[in-house]
Amino acid sequence: MGVEVGRLVPLVDEGLGNSAYLLDVGSGRALAVDPPRDLRALRAEARRRRLTVTWVAETHLHADFLSGAVQLAATDGATILASTTGRRTFPHHGLTDGDEIDLGGLTLQAWSTPGHTDEHLSYLLRDGPTAVGVFTGGSLIVGSVARTDLLGEDRTVELAHAQYASLHRLAALPDPTEIWPTHGSGSFCSAPPGSARTTTVGAEKTTNPLLRAPDVDTFTTRLLTSLGSYPAYFRWLAEMNRHGPQVVTGTPELARLSADEVRRLLAHGAVLVDVRPVTDVAAGHVPQALAIPLRAQFATWLGWLVPPEQPVVIVRNPDQAEEDILWPALTVGIEHIAGELDGGMSAWIADGGPVTRTALIRAPEISGPVLDVRQAGEYAAGHLPGAVHLELGDLAAAAPDAVPAGPTVVMCGHGERAMTAVTLLERAGRADLAVLVGGPQDWVAVTGQRLREGT
Incomplete structure (x- = not known):
C-alpha cells in the first residue's frame, strides 16, 4: 500500500520548532505521532479528512511541550503507544525494541533509540518488508540530532554516546527511507536553522555533520559544543508528561477581571502579561507588566519567564483571540491564568490606572x-x-x-x-x-x- 502523497500530514508548530504527524491508515482511521496539547491543527486536519485518531505514538517524554496523547485517549478513544521504560503513570500500550503494531496494511515497529532521552523510541513504518519511513523524534533530525543534556550534566556525555549509536542504527536503513523528525528548525532541542522539516537517510548521510563524524568522541565534541541555552520550562515538562497533563474539557476562556480585581491579584503575587504588539505596549502599559507580544514564539517566552505556579493576568487587544493565548500557554504548562483585564488598556486608563511608556x-x-x-x-x-x-x-x-x-x-x-x-x-x-x-x-x-x- 505504501504512504501515498497526502496521506502523511506534518503539522508544524513554527514557534516551538516541532512537527506532529497525522497518518491516514485507511478505513477512516489515523495514527498521530507526537501531538502537542494544543490539538487545534491536528483536529482540523482530521475533520477535513474525516479521520478518527485510533493510535497516538510518543517518541519520548517531551521536555519542550506537553503532549496531547492523554487528551486524544480521553476524547477520541485513541490507544497511546509509548516506551515501557518511560514509567508513564497513565494507561498506554507499552512497547520495547522490535515490538510491532498492525495499522491495517502498514506496520509500525518500535526501535529503541536512546540519547536525546533514556526511553526514546523511533517508529519504523513498513509496507510489508519495505521500510517506508521512520518517525525519529529527536534521534535523527534534519542536519543534526537533538541535545543530550536535558537529564543533567552528569548524564550528558553518556547520552551523547547512546545518541551516536542510535544515529548510526537509523542511518543503516536504505537511503530512500523517509525521516520524519519531531524537532526541527526553531526548536531549543537543538535543530540547526533551515526550512526543511523532513529528510531521507541518504540525504543525511551526505549532509549531516554529526552523522559524518568519524568516531564517537568527535561526534560528542561536535554535538556538545553546538548546544546553547534552553527554556526554563524544559526542567519540569518531561515529568508532567510522565503523569499526563490534565484533560481539558470544552474551550478554554479568559475570565473577565475588573481593574480593581487585577490590582488585588497583582498585590498577591500575580504577574500581568501584556500580549499586545510592541508599538501598543510602548504607547502605554500597566506598570510592572511583562510584555510578551503574541506571535509564534509566545509560548516559549511565556514558559521561560513565568514560573508555572505564578498566577497570570492577561492584557490583550480585542483582535487577539483568547484561544491563541490560552492553548500555547497550556502547551508549555502555564495553567494558572486568572483571567484578563476586562476592556484592556482603555478600561485601565478610564479607571485612573497609571501608565508606563517606553x-x-x-x-x-x-x-x-x-x-x-x-x-x-x-x-x-x-x-x-x-x-x-x-x-x-x-x-x-x-x-x-x-x-x-x-x-x-x-x-x-x-x-x-x-x-x-x-x-x-x-x-x-x-x-x-x-x-x-x-x-x-x-x-x-x-x-x-x-x-x-x-x-
Whole structure:
C-alpha cells in the first residue's frame, strides 16, 4: 500500500520548532505521532479528512511541550503507544525494541533509540518488508540530532554516546527511507536553522555533520559544543508528561477581571502579561507588566519567564483571540491564568490606572550603550560593535552591573524580545531604556558598517 502523497500530514508548530504527524491508515482511521496539547491543527486536519485518531505514538517524554496523547485517549478513544521504560503513570500500550503494531496494511515497529532521552523510541513504518519511513523524534533530525543534556550534566556525555549509536542504527536503513523528525528548525532541542522539516537517510548521510563524524568522541565534541541555552520550562515538562497533563474539557476562556480585581491579584503575587504588539505596549502599559507580544514564539517566552505556579493576568487587544493565548500557554504548562483585564488598556486608563511608556527608536537614532538580548549563537553570528550581550532568558537573574548603566538601547532581531527585556528591567526599577525597532541588519543598512562576529 505504501504512504501515498497526502496521506502523511506534518503539522508544524513554527514557534516551538516541532512537527506532529497525522497518518491516514485507511478505513477512516489515523495514527498521530507526537501531538502537542494544543490539538487545534491536528483536529482540523482530521475533520477535513474525516479521520478518527485510533493510535497516538510518543517518541519520548517531551521536555519542550506537553503532549496531547492523554487528551486524544480521553476524547477520541485513541490507544497511546509509548516506551515501557518511560514509567508513564497513565494507561498506554507499552512497547520495547522490535515490538510491532498492525495499522491495517502498514506496520509500525518500535526501535529503541536512546540519547536525546533514556526511553526514546523511533517508529519504523513498513509496507510489508519495505521500510517506508521512520518517525525519529529527536534521534535523527534534519542536519543534526537533538541535545543530550536535558537529564543533567552528569548524564550528558553518556547520552551523547547512546545518541551516536542510535544515529548510526537509523542511518543503516536504505537511503530512500523517509525521516520524519519531531524537532526541527526553531526548536531549543537543538535543530540547526533551515526550512526543511523532513529528510531521507541518504540525504543525511551526505549532509549531516554529526552523522559524518568519524568516531564517537568527535561526534560528542561536535554535538556538545553546538548546544546553547534552553527554556526554563524544559526542567519540569518531561515529568508532567510522565503523569499526563490534565484533560481539558470544552474551550478554554479568559475570565473577565475588573481593574480593581487585577490590582488585588497583582498585590498577591500575580504577574500581568501584556500580549499586545510592541508599538501598543510602548504607547502605554500597566506598570510592572511583562510584555510578551503574541506571535509564534509566545509560548516559549511565556514558559521561560513565568514560573508555572505564578498566577497570570492577561492584557490583550480585542483582535487577539483568547484561544491563541490560552492553548500555547497550556502547551508549555502555564495553567494558572486568572483571567484578563476586562476592556484592556482603555478600561485601565478610564479607571485612573497609571501608565508606563517606553521609547521606540530606529537604527539612525542609536547612541550610547546597546544591550543585545538575542541568543548566544545569534550574537556571535553578527552584532553591533560594543554591544553588551545578555540573553533574554538570563536577564531576570543577572547581576545589576551586567546591564549597562544610564540610558540604554535594548535590541534583538526585530523588537519583540527587546520589549520583553525592557519590561523585565522596568520591573527591577529601570526607567531609562529604549527599544530598537528592527535588528542588526537595519543598523547595517543605515550605517554601511559591518557587524562584529564572535563573542
